Amino acid sequence: MTIKEVEGKTGLSRSNIRFYEKEKLIEPSRNESNGYRDYSEYDVENIKKIAYLRTLGISIEEIRSVISGKSELKKTIERQNEILKDQITELNKAKFMCEKMLEEENISYEKLQIEKYVPELYGYWEEYQTVLKLDSVSFLYLWGSRITWAAITTLCLIVGLIFYSELPSEIPVQWNSGGAAVSLVSKKYIFICPVACIIIRYLLKPFIYVKVYMNPRGEMITEYLTNYLCFIVLSTEIFSVLFTFGVVKNIVTLLFADSAVLIGLLTVGLVKMELRGTKKL
Structure with missing residues (x-):
């Protein structure tokens, strides 16, 4: 069946299905007549299972390990259940503290x-x-911010x-x-640099x-790498100008x-986070 039919049977988006395929969690066959992917009912069932386990917070790597037979599904779910219990405990603590603070009639930052x-x-x-411990590497978040990207592009x-x-x-240019x-x-190609940052x-x-x-900090890492690439573009542009003038x-x-x-900077930040995390043990 086609990916459109799989979308209809699973209720999942094409991007989800393609992602699971890219991660080798499913491997549909190819139609010999046209070369298109040909999904089977087995693939459909696997896609639904994978998506369901993802909703439980189980990682792609853990799901891959279960599918390959390296891990047992029961033990994987037991581990995830313990993780969720810990998260619920922490959330309940925070909720209790919020409720306790709200018992005061005129609570304010000044009187806190x-x-x-x-x-x-x-x-x-x-x-x-x-x-x-995340506060100890705030510069990473600053570097990975949209403001930093805008500043590099403007420069x-x-x-x-x-x-x-x-x-x-x-x-x-070479x-x-x-x-x-x-x-x-x-x-005129010097103006390709800000365009490259946008791309x-x-x-x-x-x-x-x-x-x-x-990754738990996947969004931050993505922003960091994006701005890093834009910084390389800016550096190349500046070098081109300096090279032209013989500097x-x-x-x-x-x-x-x-x-x-x-x-x-990234290494120092991550090591610092790791060291501060181990102090708790």
Whole structure:
């Protein structure tokens, strides 16, 4: 059957079905006459099972392990049940504290006294390290923000506008290992950089997210990588201008420095999160 028929039988979107196929959770055969995918009833049942387990919060990797026979479904569900119990316990605690605070008639930020609700303050902070440790890497979220992307894109446009009139009719876009320009284009192409940033965000970003969305911080990682790629575009644009004026000669050094700085920030942040998380154990 066609993917449209599968959509009708499962009630799931085409993007869901394609994603499960891309993750090798289902492997439909091919119609020899036209090369199109030919889904079977077995595929339909698998798709429904996979989607149902996903609604329980079970990860793609765990589902793959169950399908391959490496894990038992019962044990996987038992583990997930324990995870959900812990989450419910934490949510109930937060709900109880909110209700307790709402018992006050005129509660306000100015009059809020934490010790009134949390007698053992240090123990309370330790209990909620999972939440608080994210504050230690706030710069990652700043780098991964839409504002940062907008700033990089704007800088790309500003650089183009400032230097356009000073540039020769043709500018380099490719260089050999020795640093010599091997490909020249019209200087109008300097404005391709802000356009590239827009393409990266609105066309490439969804593909990145598909790869990392199962990660608890998948959205942050997607934003981080998107802005990192835009930063590379900005750096390349600046290098092209500097190279044209004879200020710098080798783009590899510039790109290496960009990568080292950004990967270093990400590594330090993630390690810091991990270290703070282990203090609770």
